[in-house]
Amino acid sequence: MSAGPEVSESVRDAELPGRLLATERDAFMPLLRATPEERFGLRTACPGWTVRDVLAHCGAALIRVVEGRLEPGVFSPESNAVDVAERADWPLARVLDELERGFTEAGPVIAAAGGPLDPVALGEWVHAGDVRDAFGVPGAYAGEGAEAALDLLVIASRKRGKPLLRADLLDDDGLRDGRSLELGVAADGRAPARLTCDVPTLIRLCTGRSLVGTRYELAGAEEKELSLYA
Known part of the structure; x- marks a missing residue:
């Protein structure tokens, strides 16, 4: 875990976001796959969004990164709302498949971007915590990925x-x-x-x-x- 001296771009751990995403995929996706579909309608800490909405946003954001669809305004509240609405009629399994693909494929793209996309990995981990919190899972914002998340949190707070x-x-x-x-x-x-x-x-x-x-x-x-x- 990073602490103390300020982190500079020259010492950036380019693989850290990808490691966090892979860790979260391995811990989070089995939970989602085993959860009854009706629980995906539960409300979350994100105003107006259900668990399903949060997961749709997370998958959409990661696939935008993977496919390089990062036009101006992407990740704004308006852009996020459009992404979620586009997935409203998808079967839940398709939402989860997209999310798992994003967890798997986004890491190398984020690493190659040089730093600007690093906060995407932190945001995905926090949203996974939002889902665990909605499900009543203990330690929603903790777990195996917490150390990597804290490293990214330190960097993001400085930037x-x-x-x-x-x-x-x-x-x-x-x-x-x-x-x-x-x-x-x-x-x-x-x-x-x-x-x-x-x-x-x-x-x-x-x-x-x-x-x-x-x-x-x-x-x-x-x-x-x-x-x-x-």
Whole structure:
């Protein structure tokens, strides 16, 4: 897991997004294939979207990357809504097949792009967490891919100019586990914000997800300042 010195493009791990996508494919697709179809109508943390809608968006985004269909405005709310609507009449199996193909094929394309597409992998992992959360699966924003996701989160927070934040991580028992992360960038005259929480709560804070039932200590910044999507 990256922490401490700022990550530069010269030390970018080009294979990291692909590893995260492959890890998520292997963990996530069996869950989806084994879930009764009626549960795909459950609402998610994404306003207005069901589980099926989230998965349609995820598959569409990855296949756009694979096929190089990245015209201006792609991944905007309007573009995402069109992609989801285009898949409304697809059989669920086709939605899942497209998603699995994207998980499998997008990694090399993202690696070759040089960095701009790296956040796509992080977004896919977060959306998988949204689905697990809707299904009531424990550890929705944790699991095997969490370490790679945290690395991408650090990089994304710096690229998007979020306030400098030093986060001390807690284990499942609420005890400090010795890990810390430095996210965001320094601003003149502003002291670093400090955060103590577990990994799922950090993900929720930085992606604007619900904080109901979480426990954390934050000083020197407001919740909304930490979100990558604010």
